[in-house]
Amino acid sequence: MAVSFFLTVNGHRHEVTAAADTPLLTVLRNDLGLNGPKYGCGLGECGACTVLLDGRAARSCVMRVDTASRYAITTLEGLALDGPDPVQQAFVTAQAAQCGYCLNGMVMTLRAFLNTTPNPDERALKEALRYNLCRCGTHVEIMRAARIAAG
Ligand code: FES
Numbered sequence: 001m002a003v004s005f006f007l008t009v010n011g012h013r014h015e016v017t018a019a020a021d022t023p024l025l026t027v028l029r030n031d032l033g034l035n036g037p038k039y040g041c042g043l044g045e046c047g048a049c050t051v052l053l054d055g056r057a058a059r060s061c062v063m064r065v066d067t068a069s070r071y072a073i074t075t076l077e078g079l080a081l082d083g084p085d086p087v088q089q090a091f092v093t094a095q096a097a098q099c100g101y102c103l104n105g106m107v108m109t110l111r112a113f114l115n116t117t118p119n120p121d122e123r124a125l126k127e128a129l130r131y132n133l134c135r136c137g138t139h140v141e142i143m144r145a146a147r148i149a150a151g
Pocket of ligand 1: 041042043044045046049059062
């Protein structure tokens, strides 16, 4: 049964109508037109759908919309409201995309990590991105971007 929820996304409040167990990713993409988060596996395993909930990384394909309505949601689009976030700029500088499908998850996961861990070393960066999959195998460039973003 569809019910109404208020979602705070990128600083704006939206009323959406959906079944309570609808994945947040579906609402973001289909109802709000925010296509930064990607549908990859739909199982919480690849990271392509990552968003921030109160600044922490979350996989929106396995996050119910009713649960998500309790948090401030930030999507890739929300990072760039005042120009590119330094993490986004780092990925451009490093030319870290091949197909680019995974990059939403890489950027959002790294943003959340750097929010709580300034100046991480190489090992910590690798650990932070360990559960984000890139099927193109662009890991060398992605790690270069991560080092630039980490300063
Ligand atoms: Fe959500 Fe893969 S699409 S983790």
